[in-house]
Structures are given as structure tokens and as C-alpha cells.
Amino acid sequence: MMRTADLTSALTDWLPAQRWFPAKGRPLVRTELLHCHPFAETATGEVSGVIAVVRGHFADGGPAGTYQLPLGVGPEVPAAPRPPVVTERPGLAVYDALADPDLVDRLVRRIASGRGGAGLYPEGAPPDLLLPERRLRSRPLTVEQSNTSVLVEDRYLLKVFRGLAPGTNPDLEVQRLLRNAGSRSVPRLLGALDGRLGDTRATFAVLQEYVADAEEGWQSALADVRDLLGPTARAGGRVGGDFSAAALSLGVAVARMHRELARAGGTARMTRSALVRTARQMTARFEAALAEAPRLAPYAEPVRTAYARVAGLQTRGLWPAQRVHGDLHLGQVLRVGRRWRIVDFEGEPNMPLDERRARWSPLKDVAGLLRSFDYAAHHDLAVGARPGDGRPCDGRQKDERQGSLLRDWTAHHQDAFCTGYAAVAGRDPREFGVLLSAHLLDKAVYETAYETRRRPGWVDIPLAAVARLVANIPVGPVVP
Numbered sequence: 196m197m198r199t200a201d202l203t204s205a206l207t208d209w210l211p212a213q214r215w216f217p218a219k220g221r222p223l224v225r226t227e228l229l230h231c232h233p234f235a236e237t238a239t240g241e242v243s244g245v246i247a248v249v250r251g252h253f254a255d256g257g258p259a260g261t262y263q264l265p266l267g268v269g270p271e272v273p274a275a276p277r278p279p280v281v282t283e284r285p286g287l288a289v290y291d292a293l294a295d296p297d298l299v300d301r302l303v304r305r306i307a308s309g310r311g312g313a314g315l316y317p318e319g320a321p322p323d324l325l326l327p328e329r330r331l332r333s334r335p336l337t338v339e340q341s342n343t344s345v346l347v348e349d350r351y352l353l354k355v356f357r358g359l360a361p362g363t364n365p366d367l368e369v370q371r372l373l374r375n376a377g378s379r380s381v382p383r384l385l386g387a388l389d390g391r392l393g394d395t396r397a398t399f400a401v402l403q404e405y406v407a408d409a410e411e412g413w414q415s416a417l418a419d420v421r422d423l424l425g426p427t428a429r430a431g432g433r434v435g436g437d438f439s440a441a442a443l444s445l446g447v448a449v450a451r452m453h454r455e456l457a458r459a460g461g462t463a464r465m466t467r468s469a470l471v472r473t474a475r476q477m478t479a480r481f482e483a484a485l486a487e488a489p490r491l492a493p494y495a496e497p498v499r500t501a502y503a504r505v506a507g508l509q510t511r512g513l514w515p516a517q518r519v520h521g522d523l524h525l526g527q528v529l530r531v532g533r534r535w536r537i538v539d540f541e542g543e544p545n546m547p548l549d550e551r552r553a554r555w556s557p558l559k560d561v562a563g564l565l566r567s568f569d570y571a572a573h574h575d576l577a578v579g580a581r582p583g584d585g586r587p588c589d590g591r592q593k594d595e596r597q598g599s600l601l602r603d604w605t606a607h608h609q610d611a612f613c614t615g616y617a618a619v620a621g622r623d624p625r626e627f628g629v630l631l632s633a634h635l636l637d638k639a640v641y642e643t644a645y646e647t648r649r650r651p652g653w654v655d656i657p658l659a660a661v662a663r664l665v666a667n668i669p670v671g672p673v674v675p
């Protein structure tokens with residue numbers, strides 16, 4: 196047996212070192228164990244797997260975080276593959292259950308069968324999901340993530356939400372809406388797991404189809420940019436390579452997804468008060484970002500003006516608000532051949548949950564992707580990575596010709612995306628200048644704060660975009 200105090204003290208050391216831990220840079224001083232939901236037992240009835248729900252308290256006295264930790268408990272750590280270990284002493288080990296295929300097998304079968312347990316409430320899988328009788332093969336994905344996803348049998352993905360909040364996670368809510376709409380734009384949702392959190396329930400995990408052999412939009416875009424700048428690029432440069440057609444079909448896929456979400460989740464007219472609320476939210480987000488990223492200060496006045504213009508817009512002809520993806524970028528879109536699939540509907544990690552669950556203009560997602568083309572174009576130069584020719588490249592020596600090629604590449608792919616989007620939506624996002632440019636600024640401001648916190652070496656990418664965007668704000672009446 197392990198004393199709770201020993202476990203929580205081990206977790207206080209272990210948690211901040213985990214890649215998914217969201218509160219990087221905030222010293223964790225104490226961990227409190229809220230629940231232990233057992234999900235696996237040995238043949239002799241001893242608990243071998245639990246989902247621990249812990250609350251982390253920070254030195255800065257700021258808000259505590261609630262985290263989910265599926266843990267294996269046994270006399271020793273499994274040898275191969277050896278999972279990350281929380282604590283180990285003779286006769287007792289506690290380790291990460293998601294890296295132990297035996298325990299992942301138990302968890303997935305619990306979800307698929309729909310059989311709950313103390314504190315666990317699974318939504319079962321459809322009858323056509325037939326799991327083999329032998330132990331399931333699994334391994335955690337190693338991509339940079341805020342949650343932990345485990346690949347099972349090379350066919351299924353178990354996504355375990357690390358940060359917990361009461362209620363249904365927006366990722367699951369939106370996936371359910373799209374499943375109900377018969378969408379082909381998302382991987383098939385196969386099941387979900389709720390668990391007890393205090394007096395209520397929270398989404399702990401989702402099980403979905405794994406999109407095998409997919410190319411992530413972000414990687415394809417980077418490859419295309421490297422091709423543009425590399426030694427094989429045509430004299431004079433070219434901006435319309437293979438990725439142009441992909442950008443257009445991505446616009447089609449996003450517009451279809453929006454249409455499905457509007458049908459399944461309903462729409463709300465964009466009223467004057469909705470515009471005023473949007474402008475207020477954007478302004479509040481800017482003020483919070485400014486506190487984190489003081490380099491935004493020179494742009495404060497034009498940014499505030501751009502948002503005030505949103506409040507002054509005519510409502511006639513505006514797109515209705517609806518459920519959206521909320522944090523759409525090229526890392527969230529997967530391509531197999533000509534078909535795109537969209538993942539991760541959790542929304543922006545630091546946006547309050549009620550705002551993430553609210554209806555927004557679909558232009559919020561459009562802006563997310565338009566920003567992402569700009570990110571891909573400027574990534575290598577800004578972070579000093581190597582361009583296609585393999586020579587080291589110094590971000591400070593960005594020459595004018597490259598700068599103009601990259602701006603053309605961005606504009607070309609943004610246009611292709613909007614053309615594809617308009618073909619399905621019947622309206623072109625580029626016609627909604629004031630609202631679109633406010634959403635673009637809102638995203639670039641969010642990204643500046645995000646990068647300041649998480650990847651300071653990248654911050655010049657969104658900051659340069661803020662400077663360009665404020666220089667080109669469309670005119671319109673300003674509501675103070």
C-alpha cells in the first residue's frame with residue numbers, strides 16, 4: 196500500500212516534467228488527490244489500474260488546475276515497453292498507464308463495452324467495432340500535444356484529456372454533432388468515457404478512428420515553402436505548387452464542416468448585441484495578451500480601433516453565428532489523397548469553457564487557417580531552421596526577395612482556401628473585411644501571447660503579422 200501523501204508528493208515532482216503539463220513556468224507546490232477511479236484489476240482482484248484525478252496548486256497563488264492521470268499500480272514497473280514512472284520502491288511501483296499496453300487494453304475494452312465502474316461512465320462503441328480477443332497492441336503518439344493520444348491496433352486513437360473541467364468536453368460535443376450530421380470531415384467517433392469530478396461528471400477520453408497514412412497540413416505546407424525557397428525553385432520563384440490544390444480542397448472541407456455543424460447545432464442571427472459582445476471579448480483578450488506580451492504595446496490603439504469597428508458593423512448580410520472548431524490551424528487538418536479530415540475541437544486551450552462552447556462567426560475558423568498559411572510561410576526564416584537547400588539560415592538576414600516570395604505564397608494559398616470555401620458556402624469570406632480582419636488580428640494577438648509563453652523563439656511570426664494587419668485595417672464606423 197502507498198500512503199496518499201507519498202503519492203501526491205511524488206506527483207508534485209513528476210507532473211511539471213510531463214510534456215502535456217499545461218502550466219509550464221508556474222512552480223507547482225502541492226498536489227491534492229481528488230478521486231481514484233479503478234479501471235483494471237489483477238486475476239486475484241487487486242486494483243492494477245486507476246484514473247487518478249488530482250488538483251495542482253501553484254506558488255503564484257493563481258488558479259489551481261485539475262488533471263487526469265491514468266496510473267498503473269503493481270509490485271514492479273513493466274519491463275518492455277518501460278512506461279514513465281511516477282514513483283518506485285521495492286515491491287511497489289506507480290507508473291503511466293497509457294504507456295502500458297495491458298492497461299490500455301483494459302481501458303479501451305471498458306469504453307467499447309459501455310460497462311462502467313465506480314466513478315466511470317463509458318459511452319459504448321457501435322456494434323460494428325469488433326476488437327480482437329488477444330491483447331490490443333498500443334503505443335502513445337509522440338507528437339507535441341496538450342493531451343495524450345494512444346494509437347491502438349494502428350486503427351483507433353484513444354485521446355485522454357489531461358486538463359479536466361466539469362461537463363462535456365467541447366471536443367466530444369462537436370464530434371457528436373458532426374457524427375449526428377453524418378459528416379465525412381472528421382474521423383469516426385467510436386466511444387467516450389465520462390468520469391466523476393466532484394459532484395458532477397467530466398469527459399475523460401474519446402475513442403475515434405485513427406486516420407492512417409495521413410499527411411498533416413502543417414507538414415505539407417512547410418514542405419511546399421521549402422520547395423519554393425530551395426535550389427530547385429524556378430528562376431523568379433513560383434507560388435502555385437502542389438499545395439495550391441490542397442489549399443482549395445481544404446476550403447471546401449472546412450465549409451462543409453461548418454454547414455454540417457450549423458445544421459446539427461443550430462445558428463443564431465448576428466445581432467447588434469452579439470457584435471458588441473464579440474468586440475468586447477476581443478478587446479478583453481487583447482488586454483490580457485498585452486500583459487503577457489508587452490511587445491504588443493505599439494499596436495494597442497489600432498487593434499482597439501479594429502475591434503471597435505466590429506461593434507459598429509451593419510448586421511444585415513452577416514453570417515449567422517454557430518458552433519465552430521475554435522482553434523483551427525494547419526496542424527489540425529489531415530489529408531489522405533484529396534480528402535481532408537479535421538481533428539481536435541477543444542478550442543483554444545486558455546479560453547474560458549463557456550466562451551468555447553458559444554456560437555461564433557465561422558470567420559473565426561477561417562481566420563485560424565488563413566493565419567496558419569502565414570505561419571507556415573514565415574516559420575523557417577523566423578526560427579532559423581534550414582530551408583530546402585540544407586544551408587543554415589539566419590532569421591535576421593531575411594532578404595527582400597525571399598520576403599516578397601513568402602508574402603506571395605501566403606496570399607496565393609489564402610486565396611485558394613477562400614475560393615474553395617466560397618464554392619460551398621455561397622459567400623466569400625474575403626467580402627467580410629472588417630469582421631475577418633478583426634478575427635485575424637484576434638488570432639495573431641492570441642498567438643503572440645501563446646508563443647511568448649510556450650515557444651519564445653517563434654514569437655516574431657505572429658508579431659510581424661499583427662504589424663502587417665494593423666497597417667491594413669479596412670475602414671468603417673467606430674463605436675467607442
Ligand SMILES: Nc1ncnc2c1ncn2[C@@H]1O[C@H](COP(=O)(O)OP(=O)(O)O)[C@@H](O)[C@H]1O
Binds near residue numbers: 406538
Ligand atoms: N484521428 C486521428 N488520426 C490520425 N492522427 C490524428 C488523429 N487525431 C489527432 N491526430 C494527430 O495527433 C495530433 C494531436 O492531436 P490533437 O487532437 O490535436 O491533440 P491535442 O489536443 O493534444 O493537441 C494532431 O495534430 C494530428 O496530427
Ligand SMILES: O=P(O)(O)O[C@H]1O[C@H](CO)[C@@H](O[C@H]2O[C@H](CO)[C@@H](O)[C@H](O)[C@H]2O)[C@H](O)[C@H]1O
Binds near residue numbers: 413542563642645
Ligand atoms: O494544437 P493545439 O490545440 O494545442 O493549439 C495550440 O498550439 C498550436 C501549436 O502547436 C498553436 O498553433 C500555432 O502554431 C501552429 C504551428 O505549430 C500553426 O499551424 C498555427 O497556425 C499557429 O496558431 C495554436 O495557436 C495553439 O492554440
